Amino acid sequence: MIVDVGTRLAIEDLFARYAHTIDDDRLEEWPALFTEDCLYQVISAENWALKRPIGLIHCDNRAMLQDRVTSLREANIYEAQSYRHMLSATLVTHFHRDEARVVSNYQVTRIMQDGSTLLFSCGRYLDRIKFTKAGPLFAERVVVYDNRRVDTLLAIPL
Amino acid sequence: MDAPAFAWPAGGNTRVPYRVYTDAENHEREKAKIFAGPTWGFLCAATEIPEAGDYKTTFLGEVPVVVVRRKDGGINALVNRCSHRGSLVALKNQGNTGTSLTCVYHSWAFDLDGNLQGVPFRRGIEGKGGMPDSFDLKQHGLKRLRVEETCGLVFGSLSAEAPPLEEHIGELIGGRMQRVLGNRKLKVLGTTSQYLHNNWKLYVENTKDTYHASLLHSFFSTFKILRLTATGGIHVSEGGGNHASHSRNKQDTDGGEYVGLRSAIDGFGLQDASIFGARDEFGDGITVQILSVFPNFILQQVHNSIALRQVLPKGVDETELLWTFLGFEDDDAEMQRMRLKQANLVGPAGYISMEDGCVGGWVQRAIQGSEADDSVVEMGGAGHASSDSRVSEASVRGFWNQYRETMGFAP
Ligand code: FES
Ligand SMILES: [Fe+2]
Numbered sequence: 001m002i003v004d005v006g007t008r009l010a011i012e013d014l015f016a017r018y019a020h021t022i023d024d025d026r027l028e029e030w031p032a033l034f035t036e037d038c039l040y041q042v043i044s045a046e047n048w049a050l051k052r053p054i055g056l057i058h059c060d061n062r063a064m065l066q067d068r069v070t071s072l073r074e075a076n077i078y079e080a081q082s083y084r085h086m087l088s089a090t091l092v093t094h095f096h097r098d099e100a101r102v103v104s105n106y107q108v109t110r111i112m113q114d115g116s117t118l119l120f121s122c123g124r125y126l127d128r129i130k131f132t133k134a135g136p137l138f139a140e141r142v143v144v145y146d147n148r149r150v151d152t153l154l155a156i157p158l
Numbered sequence: 159m160d161a162p163a164f165a166w167p168a169g170g171n172t173r174v175p176y177r178v179y180t181d182a183e184n185h186e187r188e189k190a191k192i193f194a195g196p197t198w199g200f201l202c203a204a205t206e207i208p209e210a211g212d213y214k215t216t217f218l219g220e221v222p223v224v225v226v227r228r229k230d231g232g233i234n235a236l237v238n239r240c241s242h243r244g245s246l247v248a249l250k251n252q253g254n255t256g257t258s259l260t261c262v263y264h265s266w267a268f269d270l271d272g273n274l275q276g277v278p279f280r281r282g283i284e285g286k287g288g289m290p291d292s293f294d295l296k297q298h299g300l301k302r303l304r305v306e307e308t309c310g311l312v313f314g315s316l317s318a319e320a321p322p323l324e325e326h327i328g329e330l331i332g333g334r335m336q337r338v339l340g341n342r343k344l345k346v347l348g349t350t351s352q353y354l355h356n357n358w359k360l361y362v363e364n365t366k367d368t369y370h371a372s373l374l375h376s377f378f379s380t381f382k383i384l385r386l387t388a389t390g391g392i393h394v395s396e397g398g399g400n401h402a403s404h405s406r407n408k409q410d411t412d413g414g415e416y417v418g419l420r421s422a423i424d425g426f427g428l429q430d431a432s433i434f435g436a437r438d439e440f441g442d443g444i445t446v447q448i449l450s451v452f453p454n455f456i457l458q459q460v461h462n463s464i465a466l467r468q469v470l471p472k473g474v475d476e477t478e479l480l481w482t483f484l485g486f487e488d489d490d491a492e493m494q495r496m497r498l499k500q501a502n503l504v505g506p507a508g509y510i511s512m513e514d515g516c517v518g519g520w521v522q523r524a525i526q527g528s529e530a531d532d533s534v535v536e537m538g539g540a541g542h543a544s545s546d547s548r549v550s551e552a553s554v555r556g557f558w559n560q561y562r563e564t565m566g567f568a569p
Contacts, residue, residue: 053350054497075380
């Protein structure tokens, strides 16, 4: 649906900040892009289509996102790697008062320390965005990935 | 193919030659001796194909298999390779095929028992072409696997010599499997595929290796959730190939044995502890049980997260790990929510399992050029008996014991 330019720009700005926060390895700032009672989920398109609830990650509040970052930083072992997000096709499907539903596409390239570069994941973001006093935040970000197969592991969030 | 590709080093099951993860000839031998040999491979949960004609495609080792529900309610497993010129017959991951399977290449049609029913243009056109009169449909069915079910899980075997499934699993490990799956109706809550850059056996060894759990996976210790002082133990089947390890969490905090280890970082607590709002579902206080059946099946209970893992070789140096997350039909909403939350612990992004996705690849990369060397598997001695210590590699040695026997490596 057509929303005013300011709203659309605010949404796209949130998306850009999300991508750069992850790609620049500022994961500590990542949870702040979500509301406190947010939902963040990473699930395969296959499970999504079959209405099977379990995917790779399921966080139903912001504290769980913080725990994931702490765990990645302090507990989990994985090889040095980084992502590069490519975003496109921001489609606002609903807008009502302070809430928008948005669908967009992503591709994430994963770069390993030895230089090997892989199209690691592609899919859709299904978002519910809440416009708060502090600006737009993700009330829901459901990452539906098309690549059924996860190479090696998923550490950094998509 | 009659003799192994190389000799096993001295030291019995305490030494594993690195060639076993890299040697192409040995890999070919595994196909014949293990995956087409006297073993059983997990195919699917029976509940995944509830209706007549429902099918699912999977693999027995590297052999493509289609598992299908018959009209009489039974389950067949067929090699998913057309008897004409070898095309895949079922092409989708799952679906319903009605009462027959038809190869798309030249439309040869098979019934759900794999019998060849029809060959288009069998009599040719206007007396020209067609199959010779001697061609016997009965001789050209799809190859059928033996199929047996336990605890709602469907296993298949290509070998007439394989003992009955229950015997293959054994009473000891079968009991541990019953403990989790019982006679309850399973429900698939999700599936995940993970691609590993290592030989399949490196992953299987990892699941049997209770020694690494608290050292490599420091999530529990970082957040002070589990200590090795928790009680537990390992059950190993007689032949060694099947195991079940378990631990009971005592939630104690002193953890003196961790001093100086990476796992002992202080000062972290979970912001949201709901991930551990677990229920003692089986009434025995066991928080983690990992079970394996030779060669490549794993059943996991981590708190209330129950999952099946199928370890599928993809050539000698790659592996696909298929996860099937389970619940039960009689789960209440709260239980389903816990299974969903606790799934964060496991799988390709799991807090306590993501490391297992990369550690095998590190071994695979490191052993290149060191094929003449061996790994050392001596923690807890040289045997593979059941024990109440998890600081042991007994079940890893057990795996190699059964592996060597099945592959014909001299003891
Ligand atoms: S290969 Fe299947 S019909 Fe020809
Ligand atoms: Fe592990």
